[in-house]
Amino acid sequence: MIVVNNNSKDRTKELVEAAGVTCILETVQRISAARNAGLGAANGKYILTADADTIYPENWIDLMIAPMESQEGIAICYGRFAHIPTANTPRIVYFFYEYIADLSRWFNKTFREEAVNVYGFNSCFRKADGLAVDGFNFPAGAGEDGWFALKLREKGFGKLYQVTNPMALVWTTDRRMQKDGGLFVGIIKRLKKMLGFSQELRTDL
Numbered sequence: 659m660i661v662v663n664n665n666s667k668d669r670t671k672e673l674v675e676a677a678g679v680t681c682i683l684e685t686v687q688r689i690s691a692a693r694n695a696g697l698g699a700a701n702g703k704y705i706l707t708a709d710a711d712t713i714y715p716e717n718w719i720d721l722m723i724a725p726m727e728s729q730e731g732i733a734i735c736y737g738r739f740a741h742i743p744t745a746n747t748p749r750i751v752y753f754f755y756e757y758i759a760d761l762s763r764w765f766n767k768t769f770r771e772e773a774v775n776v777y778g779f780n781s782c783f784r785k786a787d788g789l790a791v792d793g794f795n796f797p798a799g800a801g802e803d804g805w806f807a808l809k810l811r812e813k814g815f816g817k818l819y820q821v822t823n824p825m826a827l828v829w830t831t832d833r834r835m836q837k838d839g840g841l842f843v844g845i846i847k848r849l850k851k852m853l854g855f856s857q858e859l860r861t862d863l
Contacts, residue, residue, distance in 0.1 A: 660699055664692040690794040690802055693778070697793050700785055709779035712830040713742070721826035722782040725819050733787065733816035734807050737780040741832045752832070763820075772818045776807040780828050787815045 661674045665687045674681040684695040697705060704723050708714060715721075718737075726732050738760075741752045763775045781803070788794075791809040796802050807818055 660696050662692040662696045664688075689778075690796065693794040693802075697785065697788050703785060704782055705785050705788055706782045707778045707780070709830065711833060712739070712779045712828050714828050715825055718826055718828065721823050722780075722821055725821060726782065726784070729819075731816040732819045733810035733813075734776065734781055734783040735819045735821050736776040736782075736807070737821045737826050737828060739777070739780055739828045739830050742829050744831050744833060747832070767820070771804075771808075773804040773807040773811070775820065776803045776818065778803040778806075779830060781807075783810060784815070787813070790815075 659679050661670070661679055661681045663670050663674070663681055663683050665683070665685045671681050671683070680699070682695055682699050684692045693707065704726065706719055706722055722735050722737060725735055740756055743749055743752060766772055766774050787810055788806075791806070791813050794802055794806055796805040796809075810816075811818060
């Protein structure tokens with residue numbers, strides 16, 4: 659495991675090293691810079707991307723890698739997730755939102771662009787492939803995770819693959835949603851994307 663300390667001013671380094679985990683410092687404070695630092699420092703065949711505010715099941719690594727080990731022609735695996743409320747929104751409300759989100763992801767995969775379904779806190783790819791496409795560097799205005807998945811596919815490394823095993827489900831906080839205006843705004847964004855009123859490459863909701 660590698661934790662990238664993206665120039666934080668808190669006790670990140672101290673706590674990570676106390677747990678016996680490798681911690682590397684990336685002073686350029688940008689998501690792409692942090693992920694590229696981790697990609698370069700990793701020694702394994704596969705790279706699994708994760709966030710500090712997300713809870714992962716015990717067998718998450720094995721379940722994410724399994725499709726790439728057993729099948730040919732997969733460039734990147736991405737998983738499903740559920741929200742942990744940080745505001746006053748009841749969990750049952752998020753259940754219905756996630757149902758809409760699952761429908762949106764099916765719509766993207768079937769009729770539009772599956773790459774928008776890929777999130778950086780729940781994905782897996784081969785390190786060699788990631789390096790071959792220049793890592794997480796992307797043009798201004800493009801969504802990082804979706805663009806990275808597109809680069810892998812267009813380079814010929816294979817298709818995108820959704821891991822649907824319920825045991826691989828991860829739980830993440832709703833901070834992205836709250837930052838963008840809350841649950842109601844998130845639902846509107848989802849519906850706009852499904853109906854074609856939004857041309858964003860990806861969203862953090």
